[in-house]
Amino acid sequence: MTILNNDFLALTLANQDGIAPFQFSFPGGVGYVEDAGILRLEPTQSSATHLVLSVGIHGNETGPIELVNQLVTAILKGAISLNIRLLVLIGNPVAANLAKRFCDVNLNRLFNGAWQEYDGFEAKRAQRLEQAICDFYSITEHKTDQIKLHYDLHTAIRGSVYEKFAVYPYVKNGVYNKEQLAFLAASGIDAVLLSHQPTTTFSYYSYAVHDAHAFTVELGKVYRFGENDLSRFADFGDSLTLLLEQGRLAQSSLATLCIFRVLDSLVKDDDSYELSIASDAKNFTALEAGYRIAHSDKGDYYIKQTGDAIVFPNIKLPVGQRAGLMVRPAAMSDLQLD
Numbered sequence: 276m277t278i279l280n281n282d283f284l285a286l287t288l289a290n291q292d293g294i295a296p297f298q299f300s301f302p303g304g305v306g307y308v309e310d311a312g313i314l315r316l317e318p319t320q321s322s323a324t325h326l327v328l329s330v331g332i333h334g335n336e337t338g339p340i341e342l343v344n345q346l347v348t349a350i351l352k353g354a355i356s357l358n359i360r361l362l363v364l365i366g367n368p369v370a371a372n373l374a375k376r377f378c379d380v381n382l383n384r385l386f387n388g389a390w391q392e393y394d395g396f397e398a399k400r401a402q403r404l405e406q407a408i409c410d411f412y413s414i415t416e417h418k419t420d421q422i423k424l425h426y427d428l429h430t431a432i433r434g435s436v437y438e439k440f441a442v443y444p445y446v447k448n449g450v451y452n453k454e455q456l457a458f459l460a461a462s463g464i465d466a467v468l469l470s471h472q473p474t475t476t477f478s479y480y481s482y483a484v485h486d487a488h489a490f491t492v493e494l495g496k497v498y499r500f501g502e503n504d505l506s507r508f509a510d511f512g513d514s515l516t517l518l519l520e521q522g523r524l525a526q527s528s529l530a531t532l533c534i535f536r537v538l539d540s541l542v543k544d545d546d547s548y549e550l551s552i553a554s555d556a557k558n559f560t561a562l563e564a565g566y567r568i569a570h571s572d573k574g575d576y577y578i579k580q581t582g583d584a585i586v587f588p589n590i591k592l593p594v595g596q597r598a599g600l601m602v603r604p605a606a607m608s609d610l611q612l613d
């Protein structure tokens with residue numbers, strides 16, 4: 276069996292509930308479709324670099340899905356010669372077919388085993404995706420000098436002052452990887468948010484459980500399939516192509532990266548919860564000290580310092596979930612880098 280027209284996305288969307296595993300060859304390696312939206316590509320030459328590219332963890336975030344599907348097609352046709360191990364995950368094909376962020380529960384809150392507390396499609400899917408990553412990285416066990424990477428690609432619901440940005444999952448020693456930051460800078464990323472606590476996101480899972488260099492990467496704003504301007508992701512696509520072909524991380528000066536530390540996670544604590552932010556206000560809009568950004572019958576949240584900003588404001592979610600992140604600009608020179 277092969278992937279018709281080398282179009283892994285079409286195969287995935289046509290088989291959203293599952294697919295019998297099959298193997299095929301492509302110029303330069305062997306491919307394994309392991310399940311719906313789960314594709315492993317093994318180059319002929321063994322490699323110490325193990326890259327996970329996940330897209331569509333939120334079904335309506337279609338731009339990165341189209342970008343990665345193009346890269347996969349190019350590999351399968353031989354237009355990109357693959358020299359590292361690659362696992363491609365199209366996270367939520369059911370929601371993608373419905374043009375929805377998720378069906379039952381936000382998939383990107385279910386990792387690190389949190390799926391065990393939920394029912395429904397996404398809970399099963401989070402378990403399946405964790406298993407796919409475990410299997411993929413298992414080859415690195417008892418080997419030295421292995422490079423485990425996971426870029427979880429998203430697009431944001433609103434526009435952003437910094438169009439492309441990354442979330443650096445919480446790192447327990449507070450030391451950030453210079454090579455990864457330089458890779459993000461070279462890939463057209465404008466800003467990086469340093470998380471302040473462990474979470475149940477996909478990128479945090481890969482960092483915490485597998486010790487991978489893992490990031491949530493926001494490549495712009497949400498659009499429907501066919502409406503994305505992929506030229507806006509060209510820098511990221513070029514960096515990925517270099518990595519796939521040569522196993523090298525593109526590098527640029529860190530000077531172009533704006534750094535933000537996450538101060539607080541705003542949590543929707545009651546049905547009465549409101550955020551005082553215009554529906555068209557962009558992520559990273561700076562706010563004045565003392566401004567009441569959140570209010571509910573249970574309490575308020577006031578901006579602590581002028582210049583603090585909100586990212587991912589959203590109250591269309593269940594009580595108990597994250598309604599936004601409060602962030603504060605930081606200087607790159609204040610970061611501990613290795």
Ligand SMILES: O=C(O)CCC(=O)N[C@@H](CCC(=O)O)C(=O)O
Nearest residue numbers: 383429431432433442476491587
């Ligand atoms: O624009 C929004 O409000 C959400 C965009 C999105 O899906 N972001 C991720 C970030 C994950 C992280 O914090 O690492 C999410 O909310 O799951």
Ligand SMILES: [Zn+2]
Nearest residue numbers: 333336429430
């Ligand atoms: Zn997302």
